[in-house]
Amino acid sequence: MTEQEISSALARAVNEVREKNPMAPSITNTVTQDFVANAQLAVGGSAAMLYLADECESIAKIAPAFYINMGTAMPFYAETLPRTAKALTANNTPWVLDPVGIGLSSLRTDILKQLKIFKPTIIRGNASEIIALAKLWDLIEDSGGLVHGVESTEKVSSAKPAALALAKFTGNAVAVSGEEDFITDGKEEILCAGGSELFTKITGSGCALGGVMAIYLAVATPFIAALTATTMFNLAGTKAAEFDAPASFKVNFLDNLYKLTAEEVAGNFRVVGSFENMFDFSL
Amino acid sequence: MTEQEISSALARAVNEVREKNPMAPSITNTVTQDFVANAQLAVGGSAAMLYLADECESIAKIAPAFYINMGTAMPFYAETLPRTAKALTANNTPWVLDPVGIGLSSLRTDILKQLKIFKPTIIRGNASEIIALAKLWDLIEDSGGLVHGVESTEKVSSAKPAALALAKFTGNAVAVSGEEDFITDGKEEILCAGGSELFTKITGSGCALGGVMAIYLAVATPFIAALTATTMFNLAGTKAAEFDAPASFKVNFLDNLYKLTAEEVAGNFRVVGSFENMFDFSL
Amino acid sequence: MTEQEISSALARAVNEVREKNPMAPSITNTVTQDFVANAQLAVGGSAAMLYLADECESIAKIAPAFYINMGTAMPFYAETLPRTAKALTANNTPWVLDPVGIGLSSLRTDILKQLKIFKPTIIRGNASEIIALAKLWDLIEDSGGLVHGVESTEKVSSAKPAALALAKFTGNAVAVSGEEDFITDGKEEILCAGGSELFTKITGSGCALGGVMAIYLAVATPFIAALTATTMFNLAGTKAAEFDAPASFKVNFLDNLYKLTAEEVAGNFRVVGSFENMFDFSL
Numbered sequence: 001m002t003e004q005e006i007s008s009a010l011a012r013a014v015n016e017v018r019e020k021n022p023m024a025p026s027i028t029n030t031v032t033q034d035f036v037a038n039a040q041l042a043v044g045g046s047a048a049m050l051y052l053a054d055e056c057e058s059i060a061k062i063a064p065a066f067y068i069n070m071g072t073a074m075p076f077y078a079e080t081l082p083r084t085a086k087a088l089t090a091n092n093t094p095w096v097l098d099p100v101g102i103g104l105s106s107l108r109t110d111i112l113k114q115l116k117i118f119k120p121t122i123i124r125g126n127a128s129e130i131i132a133l134a135k136l137w138d139l140i141e142d143s144g145g146l147v148h149g150v151e152s153t154e155k156v157s158s159a160k161p162a163a164l165a166l167a168k169f170t171g172n173a174v175a176v177s178g179e180e181d182f183i184t185d186g187k188e189e190i191l192c193a194g195g196s197e198l199f200t201k202i203t204g205s206g207c208a209l210g211g212v213m214a215i216y217l218a219v220a221t222p223f224i225a226a227l228t229a230t231t232m233f234n235l236a237g238t239k240a241a242e243f244d245a246p247a248s249f250k251v252n253f254l255d256n257l258y259k260l261t262a263e264e265v266a267g268n269f270r271v272v273g274s275f276e277n278m279f280d281f282s283l
Numbered sequence: 284m285t286e287q288e289i290s291s292a293l294a295r296a297v298n299e300v301r302e303k304n305p306m307a308p309s310i311t312n313t314v315t316q317d318f319v320a321n322a323q324l325a326v327g328g329s330a331a332m333l334y335l336a337d338e339c340e341s342i343a344k345i346a347p348a349f350y351i352n353m354g355t356a357m358p359f360y361a362e363t364l365p366r367t368a369k370a371l372t373a374n375n376t377p378w379v380l381d382p383v384g385i386g387l388s389s390l391r392t393d394i395l396k397q398l399k400i401f402k403p404t405i406i407r408g409n410a411s412e413i414i415a416l417a418k419l420w421d422l423i424e425d426s427g428g429l430v431h432g433v434e435s436t437e438k439v440s441s442a443k444p445a446a447l448a449l450a451k452f453t454g455n456a457v458a459v460s461g462e463e464d465f466i467t468d469g470k471e472e473i474l475c476a477g478g479s480e481l482f483t484k485i486t487g488s489g490c491a492l493g494g495v496m497a498i499y500l501a502v503a504t505p506f507i508a509a510l511t512a513t514t515m516f517n518l519a520g521t522k523a524a525e526f527d528a529p530a531s532f533k534v535n536f537l538d539n540l541y542k543l544t545a546e547e548v549a550g551n552f553r554v555v556g557s558f559e560n561m562f563d564f565s566l
Numbered sequence: 567m568t569e570q571e572i573s574s575a576l577a578r579a580v581n582e583v584r585e586k587n588p589m590a591p592s593i594t595n596t597v598t599q600d601f602v603a604n605a606q607l608a609v610g611g612s613a614a615m616l617y618l619a620d621e622c623e624s625i626a627k628i629a630p631a632f633y634i635n636m637g638t639a640m641p642f643y644a645e646t647l648p649r650t651a652k653a654l655t656a657n658n659t660p661w662v663l664d665p666v667g668i669g670l671s672s673l674r675t676d677i678l679k680q681l682k683i684f685k686p687t688i689i690r691g692n693a694s695e696i697i698a699l700a701k702l703w704d705l706i707e708d709s710g711g712l713v714h715g716v717e718s719t720e721k722v723s724s725a726k727p728a729a730l731a732l733a734k735f736t737g738n739a740v741a742v743s744g745e746e747d748f749i750t751d752g753k754e755e756i757l758c759a760g761g762s763e764l765f766t767k768i769t770g771s772g773c774a775l776g777g778v779m780a781i782y783l784a785v786a787t788p789f790i791a792a793l794t795a796t797t798m799f800n801l802a803g804t805k806a807a808e809f810d811a812p813a814s815f816k817v818n819f820l821d822n823l824y825k826l827t828a829e830e831v832a833g834n835f836r837v838v839g840s841f842e843n844m845f846d847f848s849l
Contacts, residue, residue: 031599031615033314037486042529047486048384049314051357055388074617075642076358101614105621201824203603203613245821246608255528258484316597320769325812330769331667332597334640338671359641538811541767 001188006227011266013220013228018044022064022218025050026211027080029071029100032204035250036067039208042257043232045215051076053083060087064218066095067211068120073107081111085118094121094217094225098210102132112136119170121222124210127154130176134162139169156182164189173222175213177206181230185223192227192270194234196241198249205253209233212257231269232260284471289510294549296503296511301327305347305501308333309494310363312354312383315487318533319350322491325540326515328498334359336366343370347501349378350494351403356390364394368401377404377500377508381493385415395419402453404505407493410437413459417445422452439465447472456505458496460489464513468506475510475553477517479524481532488536492516495540514552515543567754572793577832579786579794584610588630588784591616592777593646595637595666598770601816602633605774608823609798611781617642619649626653630784632661633777634686639673647677651684660687660783660791664776668698678702685736687788690776693720696742700728705735722748730755739788741779743772747796751789758793758836760800762807764815771819775799778823797835798826 001009023046028036037047050056051074060066066088068081088095097120101108116137123133131154135142140162156178163174167186176182181192199205209229216225236256243249284292306329311319320330333339334357343349349371351364371378380403384391399420406416414437418425423445439461446457450469459465464475482488492512499508519539526532567575589612594602603613616622617640626632632654634647654661663686667674682703689699697720701708706728722744729740733752742748747758765771775795782791802822809815 029615030313030596031603031613034317034486034600037314038529038533041484041486047314049312049355050387051355052388052390054390055356055384058387072615072617073621074357074640101621104616104624105618107618107620201607203600203607245824246604247817247820247824250604251530251534251817254530258528258530313596317600317769320597321812321816324767324769330597332595332638333670334638335671335673337673338639338667341670357640534813534817537813541811541813 006224006269007266009220009224010228010231010269011262013216013224014232014260014262014265016219017215020219021046022215023048024065024067024211024214024218025056025059025063026067026069026214027051027056027084028067028069028207028211031072032207035204035208036069036211038254039257040211040215042254043212043215045212045218047211051080053080056080056084057087060084060093061091063093065214066093067098067214068095069098069100069207069210070102070108070111071100071207073101073105077111078107082114085115089118094222096120096122096124096210096214096217098124098207099129099133100125100206102129102136109136119172121217122173122175122213122226123166123170124175124177124206124213124226126206127156127159127176127178130159130166130174131162134165137166137169139165156180173226175226175230177209177230181234183223183226183230185221188223190227190270192230192234194268195237196249198241198246199237201246202250205233227269228265231265232257235260235264235268289507289552290549292503292507293511293514293552294545296499296507297515297543297545297548299502300498303502304329305498306331307348307350307494307497307501308339308342308346309350309352309497310334310339310360310367311350311352311490311494314355315490318487319352319491319494321537322540323494323498325537326495326498328495328501330494334363336363339363339367340370343367343376344374346376348497349376350381350497351378352381352383352490352493353385353391353394354383354490356384356388360394361390365397368398372401377505379403379405379407379493379497379500381407381490382412382416383408383489385412385419392419402455404453404500405456405458405496405509406449406453407458407460407489407496407509409489410439410442410459410461413442413449413457414445417448420449420452422448439463456509458509458513460492460513464517466506466509466513468504471506473510473553475513475517477551478520479532481524481529482520484529485533488516510552511548514548515540518543518547518551572790572835573832575786575790576794576797576835577828579782579790580798580826580828580831582785583781586785587612588781589614590631590633590777590780590784591622591625591629592633592635592780593617593622593643593650594633594635594773594777597638598773601770601774602635602777604820605823606777606781608820609778609781611778611784613777617646619646622646622650623653626650626659627657629659631780632659633664633780634661635664635666635773635776636668636674636677637666637773639667639671643677644673648680651681655684660788662686662688662690662776662780662783664690664773665695665699666691666772668695668702675702685738687783688739688741688779688792689732689736690741690743690772690779690792692772693722693725693742693744696725696732696740697728700731703732703735705731722746739792741792741796743775743796747800749789749792749796751787754789756793756836758796758800760834761803762815764807764812765803767812768816771799793835794831797831798823801826801830801834
């Protein structure tokens with residue numbers, strides 16, 4: 001795609017979500033559900049969080065997109081997640097997978113192995129998670145590094161081979177979030193930046209980003225959906241950084257998500273400036 | 284009741300909650316628990332969220348009121364909800380039912396069918412939910428419409444027959460929230476308005492409204508409890524709408540809930556203005 | 567310890583957390599997870615909430631500290647909590663126990679009885695909870711008083727014997743939060759104050775305080791960790807009280823937690839002023 005085509009596609013996605021208010025239901029962690037839902041609503045989408053397998057199967061048939069974040073796994077996830085992914089695939093419903101907490105338990109490993117055949121429409125994670133998932137799915141060599149918990153210990157650039165391997169396997173998009181953001185669908189590759197160090201001082205910006213990508217999946221291609229959400233987070237984060245403390249920053253970040261114009265998003269999707277001004281917001 | 288009697292009852296409810304700080308424990312969805320609890324505290328009440336059947340039974344005996352919101356149903360709801368409703372009835376503890384997500388799964392349908400005999404003290408929902416519940420309980424004819432998810436697809440006015448049928452069956456109050464709000468106990472009928480379009484851009488205002496109705500059930504009749512909470516949400520929402528973005532709006536809405544005077548509530552419970560200024564806040 | 571030694575230790579704790587960003591994972595209630603995590607991040611720590619026994623066991627081996635809050639108990643807590651406490655003890659990982667909801671159900675009573683042998687590094691609760699726990703563990707005489715729910719019905723001073731008995735038994739620290747705050751490790755005893763009445767109008771300040779104590783356990787002794795977190799909450803709460811309504815207060819409280827200097831904390835850990843200006847924030 002040319003820069004101009006990407007710009008136009010971003011503007012279209014921003015506007016179409018505001019017109020259609022698409023719902024992207026979620027299975028997502030209990031810590032950040034409020035933030036995820038409010039971010040989805042702020043960009044013009046609609047939210048619903050669910051836990052039960054049959055409810056997720058039922059809504060997978062009618063929702064235009066779905067978000068699965070493995071955050072605070074509960075015992076019944078073993079049934080809910082694979083059944084939901086299967087139903088999404090059967091209904092051609094696009095979905096975002098956020099493999100947060102990969103490696104923490106055999107339950108997560110088992111579930112993530114089962115999800116491989118369903119080829120998520122967007123995989124979003126920090127560098128550590130993207131590398132761990134590509135290893136778990138045998139798409140890159142496992143040199144033995146370990147991932148613990150929810151914090152990224154890797155740079156975004158180090159996850160590029162893993163992201164490309166995942167994108168080639170799924171035929172869809174992969175987004176590595178961090179200091180800078182790497183987004184690819186195996187053909188297009190783009191490096192974005194922006195945001196604020198304050199993203200590391202609030203919880204859930206990564207989860208909210210995944211949830212908002214799911215909203216844009218309702219109206220755009222995987223690559224454009226990932227890029228639209230990432231660009232909006234970078235722009236709204238940069239604007240909100242005029243507030244110099246985390247809770248005010250969070251309020252103003254959501255306000256700015258709501259206020260961003262399609263033109264701003266279309267004109268600023270790259271924003272790769274000096275690396276000193278970029279920060280990790282990997283949670 | 285005369286307009287003057289209603290006004291006096293509203294002022295009394297506002298003041299009595301601030302004096303007594305009654306607790307209305309909740310079984311409620313994980314997405315909006317923080318908002319529900321903070322709204323309950325902002326009006327002067329007290330909050331506790333629970334999941335376990337025996338804990339709910341135990342607290343049903345001592346709490347002055349209770350809130351049941353079916354939002355993010357979990358597997359153990361099948362046991363917790365009917366046992367809690369039974370304990371509430373056995374102890375004459377008034378409670379609010381919010382049948383959010385009605386129709387999403389056989390679990391919800393089964394639970395809601397079981398709750399019928401316990402006749403909730405207030406039923407609160409958007410128009411779609413109220414209509415669906417009246418159909419599920421065989422109180423109005425089921426013409427075959429479907430409800431999916433948590434968004435209202437019906438106008439408040441279309442739910443009036445369903446609301447009246449439910450109120451007549453329970454002998455208690457029903458509140459239909461939306462663009463305007465219809466509140467009835469089968470005898471009294473009142474249409475309120477106010478609020479802000481921004482209620483549709485934040486998550487959980489409907490849940491918080493149900494939770495606050497439960498607080499007022501501790502000191503007032505079902506009709507007055509529903510009307511007090513609705514009036515406060517409409518007034519605080521209208522005031523907060525001076526902030527033109529959702530996260531600032533939410534902060535200021537809670538601040539205004541806390542600051543509203545009994546006189547303001549008593550003098551503005553109807554606020555039915557031009558319909559152009561009214562909006563759906565059905566989630 | 568001399569006043570000077572305490573001051574130095576507090577300043578060191580504040581700075582070391584900001585340098586090292588230690589993670590204190592939590593098993594904590596679903597109502598206030600967002601607030602707990604954001605408070606932990608605001609002081610410079612890192613957060614992860616978990617439910618599954620094997621994940622907690624796994625992270626107990628590598629985390630520098632842990633937080634267990636019994637808030638919204640779910641059925642699987644019966645397995646998760648004792649196994650986690652055992653793993654924490656086996657790995658010498660310090661942890662905070664917040665026995666919120668003690669007395670509400672036999673599940674909680676059973677779990678808390680099992681936790682006794684693992685001697686929590688800090689026990690934090692309101693006066694009612696601390697007294698109830700000391701009784702449950704047969705450390706003080708049970709005169710038959712009952713605790714219901716999550717609100718304190720006792721004054722902090724009345725919990726002093728219970729707190730000392732618990733500290734003597736565990737050999738660790740106990741913090742009683744309320745109007746004033748009593749902190750002891752069985753040798754040192756300190757009474758702090760500050761904060762704001764508005765803490766009683768928002769949900770989760772007690773939970774967030776426990777979570778932040780766990781962050782400081784990663785770098786300080788139990789007594790200093792409890793005192794650092796308590797002092798920061800009192801100072802940030804006093805500053806935020808310039809906002810006269812709860813939601814603005816909460817935003818500004820978190821902002822102030824983030825902005826407090828080590829010098830401010832070191833110089834103001836006691837702040838016992840006139841008792842008229844102190845309030846209960848026991849939830």
